[in-house]
Amino acid sequence: MFSNRALYGALTFMTGAALLAGLAPAANAATNDFPAGYEGYHTYAETTAELQKAVADHPDIAHLSSIGQSYQGRELNLLTIGSGSGKPEVLFTCNQHAREHLTTEMCLHIVQRFTDGYATDPAIKLMVDTHTIYVLPNANPDGSEYDISGGRFHNWRKTRKPVPGSSAIGTDTNRNWDYNWGCCNGSSTNPSAEDYRGPAPFSEPETRALADFVDAHDIRAHIDFHTYSELVLWPFGYTTSATGTGMTAAEAKRFQDLGKAMAATNGYTPEQSSKLYITDGDINDWSWGRHKTLSFCFEMYPTGSNPGFYPDDSQIVPQTTRNDAAVDLLIGQV
Numbered sequence: 001m002f003s004n005r006a007l008y009g010a011l012t013f014m015t016g017a018a019l020l021a022g023l024a025p026a027a028n029a030a031t032n033d034f035p036a037g038y039e040g041y042h043t044y045a046e047t048t049a050e051l052q053k054a055v056a057d058h059p060d061i062a063h064l065s066s067i068g069q070s071y072q073g074r075e076l077n078l079l080t081i082g083s084g085s086g087k088p089e090v091l092f093t094c095n096q097h098a099r100e101h102l103t104t105e106m107c108l109h110i111v112q113r114f115t116d117g118y119a120t121d122p123a124i125k126l127m128v129d130t131h132t133i134y135v136l137p138n139a140n141p142d143g144s145e146y147d148i149s150g151g152r153f154h155n156w157r158k159t160r161k162p163v164p165g166s167s168a169i170g171t172d173t174n175r176n177w178d179y180n181w182g183c184c185n186g187s188s189t190n191p192s193a194e195d196y197r198g199p200a201p202f203s204e205p206e207t208r209a210l211a212d213f214v215d216a217h218d219i220r221a222h223i224d225f226h227t228y229s230e231l232v233l234w235p236f237g238y239t240t241s242a243t244g245t246g247m248t249a250a251e252a253k254r255f256q257d258l259g260k261a262m263a264a265t266n267g268y269t270p271e272q273s274s275k276l277y278i279t280d281g282d283i284n285d286w287s288w289g290r291h292k293t294l295s296f297c298f299e300m301y302p303t304g305s306n307p308g309f310y311p312d313d314s315q316i317v318p319q320t321t322r323n324d325a326a327v328d329l330l331i332g333q334v
């Protein structure tokens, strides 16, 4: 989410009010960490440590690599789960939008479930044995680290790369992909806007690295996790038409059927992405348009602006496990 300016304004106001209401900065405000009530969320360093632990505990099925670096030089860590080559490849991506911290927890939950569960859960073992599963928990680590800098939230969405020729910082990663980039009034040319598409497609090293990774693989199914609104969304976002160039009636029906089936498991609302609002240059349109990947966007908990982007850490377990059946359903498709 989102390109609704009125909603942004409301969210900014509410976040400010919430801060005044008692989200006190951490004791050591110089460090980047989550405020009180949010300690269960993982910082970039804590996320990296969890990925390293998954590999240490399960070296036979888990492998940690980097697909590149962020603008500020952070590794874009990828956890690969599987035990052989030539199997259908499935990708889960999280945290394209900085303040959507619950999504990083979603990706960590997928990592933990498919590694820790391998030895004890036959269904997990079967999925891992018959697929290669890639998980990218921090698609925009500069942004998410900035969002918690000083021990308080900054309501930050974009990257942290300065915009050339402007005093503004940051591009919306999920408007920066080069399939119908900027085509349809579904992103902004204003560098200060929340949905600024960037000066060019793949202007951000984070999107460039992820696209290069996908181009070099054969990803058959994909979920890009966001917050919030509790939606299952499918391509295309750039047009309100269900079918057309790049989407046959049969393909559209497959998205609709699978989207509805996944939504039946988690209670989200299923719809074509553009029904929410038009977006152009997003990862799902690109993944389907360029690679025919079964690519979905999940907008996670909550439904509304309270608590919006910042549910406290008591929601991590219920809201990540809530998507287990949908994740399994998607993997089972390929």
Ligand SMILES: [Zn+2]
Residues within 6 Å of the ligand: 001, 002, 096, 097, 100, 225, 226, 227
């Ligand atoms: Zn988002």
